[in-house]
Amino acid sequence: MDILQALLNGFGVALQPLNLLLVFLGCLVGTLIGVLPGIGPISGVALLVPLTFALKLPPESALILLAGIYYGAMYGGSTTSILLNIPGETSSVVTAIDGNKLAKQGRPGPALAMAAWASFIAGTLSVLGLMTLGPLLAQWAIRFGPAEYFALMVFGFSTLSALAGKNLFKALTATALGLMLATVGQDPQSGIARYTFGVMQLEDGLDFLVVAIGLFAVSEVLMLLEEKTPGVIKAQVGRIYLSLRDFMGSLLTILRSSVLGFLIGILPGAGASIASFVAYTSEKRWLGPRGRLGEGDLRGVAAPEAANNAAAGGAMIPLLTLGLPGSGTTAIMLGALMSLGVTPGPQMFQQHPQVVWGLIASMYVGNAVLLLLNLPLVGLFVRLLAVPAWFLIPAVLAISFIGVYAVNNNPFDLLLMAFFGFLGYLMRKLEFPLAPVLLGLVLGYLMEINLRRAMTLSGGDVGYLFSSPIAIALWGLALLSLLAPWLLSRFHRRGLGGEEL
Amino acid sequence: MTDRIVGSLLLLLALGYGLEASRMQVSFFTDPLGPRPFPYIIALLLGLSALGLLLRPDPEPTWPPKRFWAVLGLVLLSLGAYAYSVVPLGFVVATTLEMTLLAWLFGASVPRGFLAALVFSLVLYLLFTEGLGVGLPSGFFFP
Numbered sequence: 001m002d003i004l005q006a007l008l009n010g011f012g013v014a015l016q017p018l019n020l021l022l023v024f025l026g027c028l029v030g031t032l033i034g035v036l037p038g039i040g041p042i043s044g045v046a047l048l049v050p051l052t053f054a055l056k057l058p059p060e061s062a063l064i065l066l067a068g069i070y071y072g073a074m075y076g077g078s079t080t081s082i083l084l085n086i087p088g089e090t091s092s093v094v095t096a097i098d099g100n101k102l103a104k105q106g107r108p109g110p111a112l113a114m115a116a117w118a119s120f121i122a123g124t125l126s127v128l129g130l131m132t133l134g135p136l137l138a139q140w141a142i143r144f145g146p147a148e149y150f151a152l153m154v155f156g157f158s159t160l161s162a163l164a165g166k167n168l169f170k171a172l173t174a175t176a177l178g179l180m181l182a183t184v185g186q187d188p189q190s191g192i193a194r195y196t197f198g199v200m201q202l203e204d205g206l207d208f209l210v211v212a213i214g215l216f217a218v219s220e221v222l223m224l225l226e227e228k229t230p231g232v233i234k235a236q237v238g239r240i241y242l243s244l245r246d247f248m249g250s251l252l253t254i255l256r257s258s259v260l261g262f263l264i265g266i267l268p269g270a271g272a273s274i275a276s277f278v279a280y281t282s283e284k285r286w287l288g289p290r291g292r293l294g295e296g297d298l299r300g301v302a303a304p305e306a307a308n309n310a311a312a313g314g315a316m317i318p319l320l321t322l323g324l325p326g327s328g329t330t331a332i333m334l335g336a337l338m339s340l341g342v343t344p345g346p347q348m349f350q351q352h353p354q355v356v357w358g359l360i361a362s363m364y365v366g367n368a369v370l371l372l373l374n375l376p377l378v379g380l381f382v383r384l385l386a387v388p389a390w391f392l393i394p395a396v397l398a399i400s401f402i403g404v405y406a407v408n409n410n411p412f413d414l415l416l417m418a419f420f421g422f423l424g425y426l427m428r429k430l431e432f433p434l435a436p437v438l439l440g441l442v443l444g445y446l447m448e449i450n451l452r453r454a455m456t457l458s459g460g461d462v463g464y465l466f467s468s469p470i471a472i473a474l475w476g477l478a479l480l481s482l483l484a485p486w487l488l489s490r491f492h493r494r495g496l497g498g499e500e501l
Numbered sequence: 502m503t504d505r506i507v508g509s510l511l512l513l514l515a516l517g518y519g520l521e522a523s524r525m526q527v528s529f530f531t532d533p534l535g536p537r538p539f540p541y542i543i544a545l546l547l548g549l550s551a552l553g554l555l556l557r558p559d560p561e562p563t564w565p566p567k568r569f570w571a572v573l574g575l576v577l578l579s580l581g582a583y584a585y586s587v588v589p590l591g592f593v594v595a596t597t598l599e600m601t602l603l604a605w606l607f608g609a610s611v612p613r614g615f616l617a618a619l620v621f622s623l624v625l626y627l628l629f630t631e632g633l634g635v636g637l638p639s640g641f642f643f644p
Binding site: 050051054167168169173175176177179180183187189190192194195218221225226389390391393394395397398402405406411412415421422425429430431447448452455460 | 503504507511522526532534536538539549550551553557562564576577588596600603604605606607609618625633634635638
């Protein structure tokens with residue numbers, strides 16, 4: 001009953017006029033961001049964080065806006081995947097397989113409607129999961145001390161590194177680079193300046209937003225400049241409808257993929273893109289010859305769309321209960337919350353219930369908003385693609401200038417942004433994953449402070465880090481996840497892991 | 502080959518980063534761990550990953566044509582110039598110039614790009630300063 005009461009209070013927060021407006025705005029802007037090629041959820045959220053600061057929003061409203069943009073963008077990405085075979089971000093790559101085939105077969109309407117319904121159902125289910133699992137996990141995690149926290153972050157980094165890219169060494173390098181960036185500035189305990197090279201502007205450390213916008217948004221612009229995307233794209237949308245028969249035929253797929261996506265979303269590091277891949281392949285195996293996945297089956301749209309939306313909900317669990325972001329986007333949300341004076345973690349359910357429950361309730365509202373917004377308006381969104389690239393891309397960059405400048409009112413940050421843009425471009429070219437850099441930067445401070453607290457508590461005994469069952473379990477899981485890619489590849493070679501996608 | 506070069510550079514970076522940590526002046530009043538070990542752990546992690554990269558490099562990445570490096574250099578230089586000029590010139594002027602350059606690189610004619618950039622920068626400036634109360638440098642054109 002406690003949970004119901006808390007959820008009711010959450011709805012009280014979410015249904016306030018300001019927050020209702022923000023959910024709507026977040027979903028709308030998020031969808032636009034998702035539809036536009038070149039800016040994915042990460043850049044979208046990063047670009048809009050400064051706006052939440054500028055508007056002086058309370059933390060719960062800021063988070064509601066950012067979350068709306070997050071799942072709005074996840075949703076919008078599917079639209080371009082289906083209509084144009086241009087996946088806006090990695091999680092809609094799979095949707096493009098069947099979705100675009102359907103569009104080419106003259107059925108873009110059902111495919112788009114299926115994406116909307118699958119996202120809605122999965123989103124709703126994942127909110128239910130978040131509601132029941134979140135408080136449980138928070139109650140359990142409240143006993144975490146510095147040793148457990150340190151182990152938890154090691155676990156987070158190892159799963160992220162194992163899953164983030166094809167090459168484990170590159171992912172680990174990216175993690176190390178992020179942690180290095182986190183040590184720039186004043187040492188948290190003694191206050192001495194580290195790695196500032198006498199540059200005064202670096203004394204306060206690197207701002208996560210400057211790094212995020214540089215790494216993701218600016219580098220994306222550089223990539224687009226290299227590819228020279230086509231100027232004007234035309235797409236036929238037609239009527240958005242879904243027959244009851246089609247809907248019922250895909251319902252089980254949606255339910256299965258939602259559960260799978262949600263569970264994958266909870267794992268740190270395994271984000272929406274992995275969820276959609278796994279859901280699609282397992283659905284393909286599950287249906288066998290009954291399905292025509294890959295040739296334009298509606299279930300091929302339903303599975304990845306349900307999974308990636310459910311994963312977004314699942315990713316909120318480690319973020320809210322442990323303060324551990326599982327992806328680049330949630331890392332930005334964590335950074336934003338910390339800047340607003342709220343440190344996510346197990347205590348948050350007690351200390352800031354209006355933030356947690358307001359967010360959960362708003363996600364519920366947001367799912368409905370997305371459905372209402374998208375079924376009739378997809379055609380309108382797609383028209384945005386007719387805006388020529390020569391205007392759109394520089395315009396996005398100009399907005400990011402404001403975001404970067406507004407953080408500290410310091411033009412030096414613009415220089416840093418350009419540097420990280422170039423670094424991001426090189427890393428993309430060399431196939432280094434970018435998300436671990438951001439996670440390292442956001443978590444590095446917490447990781448070091450917990451390590452040093454643990455050492456203070458134990459008087460410098462390293463064994464303290466491995467002294468509790470929870471800590472040992474987390475260290476074990478960390479080790480296991482680093483071995484996972486190697487173990488999986490062995491299974492694949494023996495043919496036990498099923499076919500590769 | 503590229504990964505081997507990158508790996509070597511990263512190894513140097515790990516060494517330099519670790520060395521810099523060892524030279525940190527520690528005040529007498531601090532926790533048992535002090536500010537050094539955490540950077541050491543990172544240096545070790547980076548060093549090991551760099552070694553891994555050296556020993557098991559990926560196949561060659563596809564680099565853009567030589568001409569693109571000039572374009573990239575131009576864009577990065579202009580971004581640097583933007584950082585230095587945005588305060589003296591003001592947001593609208595600096596952003597218009599930067600957007601015009603980018604629009605031209607993305608294939609627009611200079612007059613079209615300039616006009617679109619000017620209008621968009623003005624709209625952004627008014628929206629953020631007047632509408633949202635974000636301080637942006639006004640420069641000498643907008644007192």
